[in-house]
Amino acid sequence: METKKTNWYKDAVIYQIYPRSFKDSNDDGFGDIPGIISKLDYLKELGVNCVWLSPVYPSPQEDNGYDISDYYNIYDKFGTLDDFKLMLNEMHKRGIRLIMDLVVNHTSSEHTYFKDLLKDPEHSKYRDYYIVRKGKKNGKKPPNNWSGFFGEKAWERLPNSDLYYLHLFAKGQPDLNWENPKVREEVKNILRYWFDMGVDGFRCDVITLISKKQDFKNRFPGIALVGKDAYINGPRLHEFLHELNKEVISKYDVMTVGETVLSSIEDAKLLVAPSREELTMIFNFDNTDTDNYLGVKYLERKFDLRRLKKVYRRWQAALHNNGWNSLFIENHDQRRSTGRFGTDESDTYRELSAKCLASAYFLMQGTPFIYEGQEIGMTNYHFTSPDQIEDVEFHNIYNVTRKNKFIKFIIGNHLFENSRDNARTPMQWDNSKYAGFSNVSPWLAVNPNKDKINAEDSLAREDSLFHYYQKLISFRVGNEIIKNGRFNDVLPHHKYLFIYEMTYENKKVVVMTNFSKKTIKHKLISKYNDSNLVLSNYSEHDESSLKPYEARIYEYN
Numbered sequence: 001m002e003t004k005k006t007n008w009y010k011d012a013v014i015y016q017i018y019p020r021s022f023k024d025s026n027d028d029g030f031g032d033i034p035g036i037i038s039k040l041d042y043l044k045e046l047g048v049n050c051v052w053l054s055p056v057y058p059s060p061q062e063d064n065g066y067d068i069s070d071y072y073n074i075y076d077k078f079g080t081l082d083d084f085k086l087m088l089n090e091m092h093k094r095g096i097r098l099i100m101d102l103v104v105n106h107t108s109s110e111h112t113y114f115k116d117l118l119k120d121p122e123h124s125k126y127r128d129y130y131i132v133r134k135g136k137k138n139g140k141k142p143p144n145n146w147s148g149f150f151g152e153k154a155w156e157r158l159p160n161s162d163l164y165y166l167h168l169f170a171k172g173q174p175d176l177n178w179e180n181p182k183v184r185e186e187v188k189n190i191l192r193y194w195f196d197m198g199v200d201g202f203r204c205d206v207i208t209l210i211s212k213k214q215d216f217k218n219r220f221p222g223i224a225l226v227g228k229d230a231y232i233n234g235p236r237l238h239e240f241l242h243e244l245n246k247e248v249i250s251k252y253d254v255m256t257v258g259e260t261v262l263s264s265i266e267d268a269k270l271l272v273a274p275s276r277e278e279l280t281m282i283f284n285f286d287n288t289d290t291d292n293y294l295g296v297k298y299l300e301r302k303f304d305l306r307r308l309k310k311v312y313r314r315w316q317a318a319l320h321n322n323g324w325n326s327l328f329i330e331n332h333d334q335r336r337s338t339g340r341f342g343t344d345e346s347d348t349y350r351e352l353s354a355k356c357l358a359s360a361y362f363l364m365q366g367t368p369f370i371y372e373g374q375e376i377g378m379t380n381y382h383f384t385s386p387d388q389i390e391d392v393e394f395h396n397i398y399n400v401t402r403k404n405k406f407i408k409f410i411i412g413n414h415l416f417e418n419s420r421d422n423a424r425t426p427m428q429w430d431n432s433k434y435a436g437f438s439n440v441s442p443w444l445a446v447n448p449n450k451d452k453i454n455a456e457d458s459l460a461r462e463d464s465l466f467h468y469y470q471k472l473i474s475f476r477v478g479n480e481i482i483k484n485g486r487f488n489d490v491l492p493h494h495k496y497l498f499i500y501e502m503t504y505e506n507k508k509v510v511v512m513t514n515f516s517k518k519t520i521k522h523k524l525i526s527k528y529n530d531s532n533l534v535l536s537n538y539s540e541h542d543e544s545s546l547k548p549y550e551a552r553i554y555e556y557n
């Protein structure tokens with residue numbers, strides 16, 4: 001029997017928790033599930049109604065849990081399965097749903113299947129669970145020239161053998177062979193296991209990499225992602241996703257959000273068209289790529305609001321009545337949005353500009369996501385030395401820059417500012433020594449600006465970013481105009497003003513933002529009347545201009 005789908009995700013506002021950095025309850029310097037439980041009232045107060053929890057499964061933590069060694073349990077530093085069940089229950093009691101992270105492009109090399117393969121690569125019954133090929137030149141050279149996401153070659157030799165395994169991420173993350181039906185059955189079992197426990201959905205890690213072209217030939221050489229045309233959006237991607245959906249996902253009232261890498265709008269339409277029964281929505285990175293070249297975050301370029309507006313125009317139009325968007329500006333792989341996207345970290349503008357950005361991205365069609373700490377305006381750490389950073393991606397690429405002067409030259413000093421650990425510093429709860437995250441020195445240093453940027457202060461100040469998000473969320477959830485509305489960018493070519501309307505039937509929501517430190521006059525501004533004002537980050541308004549980073553939201557019913 002098919003479960004009725006309620007489409008609850010259309011009214012969801014999802015808060016991403018990166019568990020090792022959220023709240024430590026047992027003084028080991030590492031966040032955990034009881035810590036999360038202790039902060040559920042905080043989330044309830046913010047008003048979010050769903051949590052996306054980054055991986056909490058057993059893992060050797062080479063990539064902070066995105067390397068899973070057991071899909072049916074909880075990593076002991078995070079707690080136990082009973083802690084997990086309690087957390088799920090406490091969330092549901094508060095009207096908060098939970099989506100977990102499904103990391104099934106690869107496992108950890110510590111997974112029992114891969115360990116079995118390591119023992120006897122020729123005969124292991126799990127050989128076909130992974131992508132294993134003979135090396136060239138009697139095993140002296142890898143099977144082809146592919147390279148992966150963390151700046152390395154994509155193949156690693158199996159010990160005492162001429163065989164290699166494929167890993168598009170770290171060496172400890174061998175790629176699964178989705179051509180093997182047993183792998184797909186196992187993924188279905190994982191999904192059923194958590195859905196039966198009451199989990200409400202999954203964020204599907206790098207899901208567009210699961211199908212690889214099977215010729216495994218050399219591809220056009222380059223400095224990054226050699227072979228991407230063979231391993232991104234591969235030939236059987238849609239078939240595999242449809243299979244999971246038909247056999248498992250469709251039987252539960254759940255949602256999925258696929259993380260897609262370098263996907264075009266045309267790919268997206270295929271992935272999220274409801275009639276095709278694949279994914280509910282995807283994360284594409286066109287928005288966060290507006291301040292880099294070629295989708296490579298280390299190839300930074302100056303942010304230009306016009307590029308961001310163009311991304312929104314294209315995606316809003318493409319998926320209107322055709323699917324569903326996700327809306328986000330941060331996650332655990334991205335540097336902080338405060339100080340990015342035209343916003344400003346200075347004391348004067350940090351919160352004002354963060355409110356402006358929040359207003360701009362939050363009220364389009366799609367499901368908004370908030371990454372932990374974003375709601376209080378946490379910033380980059382501004383690392384200066386590799387010793388301060390844990391992340392495997394950073395260290396792999398840092399090593400590449402030490403060996404390759406050309407790459408070092410083009411990346412310049414953007415490596416530190418784009419390190420993923422900027423988003424992973426402990427959540428700043430208060431101004432105590434370890435920011436109320438822990439009573440001992442945490443796994444990654446606390447940002448020294450916790451003295452002024454912390455949740456306690458944000459909760460206490462009525463005009464804080466936290467309270468602004470609270471108002472945005474309560475305006476957004478259940479708002480039919482935003483949920484069903486058509487997006488219209490009324491000033492597409494303006495360099496600093498982003499003004500858009502969402503229209504539905506005869507009703508309208510208008511969002512006006514000024515992404516600059518200047519007061520900007522425009523004749524359009526006086527068109528909207530303050531009697532319809534819902535929310536603003538200033539208490540007084542000029543009739544025909546917007547103040548620095550001013551945001552105004554109107555509703556016409």
Ligand code: TEU
Nearest residue numbers: 063066103149169205206261297333393
């Ligand atoms: O990230 C996928 C991914 O493509 C990353 O390489 C991303 O582009 C990069 O981090 C940006 O700098 C997902 C997870 O979100 C990430 O944390 C994991 O490390 C990765 O998959 C492997 O599982």
